[in-house]
Amino acid sequence: MSSPNHYDLVVIGSGPAGEKGAAQAAYFGKRVALIEREVVPGGAAANTGTLPSKTLRETALYLSGFRQRGLYGVSMTMKDCVTARDFLYRERQVQQSEHRRILANLERHRVDLLHGAASFVDAHTLQVDQPDAAPVRITGDHVLIATGSHPFRPPVFPFHDVRVYDSDTILNLHDIPGRMLVVGGGVIGCEYACMFAALGIQVTLLEGRDRLLAFLDPDVAQLLTATMRGMGIDVRFEESVAGVAASPTHLTATLASGHRLDTDTLLVAAGRSGNTATLNLPAAGLMAAKRGLIAVNAQYQTAVPHIYAAGDVIGFPALAATSMEQARVAMVHAFDLKYKTRVAPILPYGIYTIPECSMAGDTEAALTEQGVRFVSGVARYEANARGQIIGAQSGFLKLVFAFDTMRLLGVHAIGEQASELVHIGLVALHARAGADLFIETCFNYPTLGELYKYATYDALGKRAAETAPAARPSSSQSTGPG
Numbered sequence: 001m002s003s004p005n006h007y008d009l010v011v012i013g014s015g016p017a018g019e020k021g022a023a024q025a026a027y028f029g030k031r032v033a034l035i036e037r038e039v040v041p042g043g044a045a046a047n048t049g050t051l052p053s054k055t056l057r058e059t060a061l062y063l064s065g066f067r068q069r070g071l072y073g074v075s076m077t078m079k080d081c082v083t084a085r086d087f088l089y090r091e092r093q094v095q096q097s098e099h100r101r102i103l104a105n106l107e108r109h110r111v112d113l114l115h116g117a118a119s120f121v122d123a124h125t126l127q128v129d130q131p132d133a134a135p136v137r138i139t140g141d142h143v144l145i146a147t148g149s150h151p152f153r154p155p156v157f158p159f160h161d162v163r164v165y166d167s168d169t170i171l172n173l174h175d176i177p178g179r180m181l182v183v184g185g186g187v188i189g190c191e192y193a194c195m196f197a198a199l200g201i202q203v204t205l206l207e208g209r210d211r212l213l214a215f216l217d218p219d220v221a222q223l224l225t226a227t228m229r230g231m232g233i234d235v236r237f238e239e240s241v242a243g244v245a246a247s248p249t250h251l252t253a254t255l256a257s258g259h260r261l262d263t264d265t266l267l268v269a270a271g272r273s274g275n276t277a278t279l280n281l282p283a284a285g286l287m288a289a290k291r292g293l294i295a296v297n298a299q300y301q302t303a304v305p306h307i308y309a310a311g312d313v314i315g316f317p318a319l320a321a322t323s324m325e326q327a328r329v330a331m332v333h334a335f336d337l338k339y340k341t342r343v344a345p346i347l348p349y350g351i352y353t354i355p356e357c358s359m360a361g362d363t364e365a366a367l368t369e370q371g372v373r374f375v376s377g378v379a380r381y382e383a384n385a386r387g388q389i390i391g392a393q394s395g396f397l398k399l400v401f402a403f404d405t406m407r408l409l410g411v412h413a414i415g416e417q418a419s420e421l422v423h424i425g426l427v428a429l430h431a432r433a434g435a436d437l438f439i440e441t442c443f444n445y446p447t448l449g450e451l452y453k454y455a456t457y458d459a460l461g462k463r464a465a466e467t468a469p470a471a472r473p474s475s476s477q478s479t480g481p482g
Contacts (some may be wrong), residue, residue: 003139007033009334010126010140011111011238012118012279016050016320017311018146019102021327026109027335033138034111035118035128041106043148044312045320046098048168051193054352055091055169061354072154074335091171114138120284120480125303142306142334145294146327147279149272149312152291157268161246164266166193177201177264181253183241184269185212188352188363190224192267194354197231198338204234204261211237213351217363217398217412224357225416227394231354299340300330308334311423322347329391351436355395364400373403375466377459381415384454386447392416399425399438401459406435413451421448435460457481 008030011022019041019257026032031044038047090278106113116130117439146309149165153159159166165173168187178201182193185207196451197203205228209211212221212235239259244266245362253261273290281288289295294309296302302309308330311323325343332339351357381387381395395415402409411425413415438456443449 005136007031007138007140008213009033009113009142009144009331010035010128010138011144011146011150013146013275013311013313014041014042014106014113015100015146015148015311016045016322016325017107017148017323018043018144020324021144021146021308021310021331022111023105024110024331026111026329028335030335032109032111033114033140034106035114035116035126037115037117037135038116040095040099041102041113042095042098043146043151045365046095046115048171050320051098051165052171053095053195057191057352057354059090060198063199072095078204092177097460099454108324108445114479115354118279119278120286121280123284123307131339142308143284144327144330144334145276145279145302145307145309145313146311146323147275147313149274149292149318151268152271152273153268154270156241156243157266158244158246162250163246163251163264164244164268166268166270167272170267173265176416178264179250180204180267181261181263181265182206182252182269183239183253184271184373185209186269186271187213188269189269190228190351190353192269193233194228194231195384198354202232202234204236204263206238206239206241206255207235209236209237213357215349215363216351216357216359217410218272218365219361219396219398220357220412220414223394224310224353224355224398227355228353244456252479272318274315276313299333300326307333317347317349319347319349344430346426347424348419348426350422352419355392355415356418357414358418359410359412359424360426361408362400363410363412367400369410372409374400375403375406375459375463376400377455377457377462378424379451379454380450381451383450384448386448386450387415389446390416397421397448399452399455399459401435401456401463403463406460406463407432408437410435415448416465417448421451424452444468 009025009032011018011034013038022032022034062238114128116128118126118128121127125139127135127137151168171463180196180201180203182189193203193205226271240254240256242256243254243291250262251266276288276292293315294313296309300308300310310326310330310333312318327339329343347358378398381392398412408428411422413421436457438452
């Protein structure tokens, strides 16, 4: 088939998966069309999620002087007249810059960009309903569904009230409230709770389980919880909202426990659902699963082999970084490019709370469940020269090694720049490296990177104490030879 409206690849959605999938195929000479229903490109990552929320975090830290609180005994406070416009100004700038970058990348790869809502006519044909023109139909040998996700809205919450937000609409915050109730102690809920608390807002965080972020190392989660409470956040576990009443002056949430909470603003962070409702998937021979997600195989093929899906629309881990890699792997498979055949088996996770948390590899709990013998070592920020310079009063790096071979199995960090620090360990995990790598490496001084050497010394000390207890007294943390 050859016509102006026929493409080797049609991509639906211009978020991280859509953009990188389109660019990957176009780089190798394929004719690509990308359909985007919004006025601006980038999906949730650029407009409502990844970049905006991380930019707001930096803005909150700057406006509040939070990072300076541990320096020179200085107590910094946010200026009294800060407004929502102050808070959102930098976020808007970063958004616009990212829009320009995405459009330039698509143009450089000669990807045809179509604005409108896409829906399947059949497995190879898509209709694009354009906002200011007649619908058009295009066909493709392959299709990549990269439509992303949207916040799930439990019916108990009155989202028609302008004071009730989800993780997308919070970016339209009109005023800086005095009180905020955050429902959901997952990644999004914890991140926003921290940034708003840093601005001086009285924040209450409700989590239905008995701890925050169950996938994290328990010691990391415990320190995060303690730090959040130290910031003034009222963290409540095993609590959920049974109903919300609105009055002209405030909102009142009735909890399942019977308690009532008054608040000025309510942020609901109850997970996300795939953007598939308007795609007419049955016309292509597909069906969405729970919460609108699309099932795929290891090559990101759907049940219809020439149709692929990547990013949030396929579910966990739903990270911008993994979405990009998924789409690249999908396109390599679709066009047999002999290039990138899999997503890395070990993924980093970054949680941009205050302080940051990050991890890669196995947790101690997972290794215990697998019956793997291990030893862990910890190095703390307050005992690190760079940590002292930046005023870090808490935070640590934990390394988990196989007991017998001392091969690195897991990296867990909480503290300033944890999401950057984790990458040293991530590379070591991929290289299947062990303790010798960190002992032999000369790290710049003073740097947080040195934490790897001293966490390794700590693990070696614990291992030596366990194998020869009479020869070496045990201690909670060995600092090594110094």
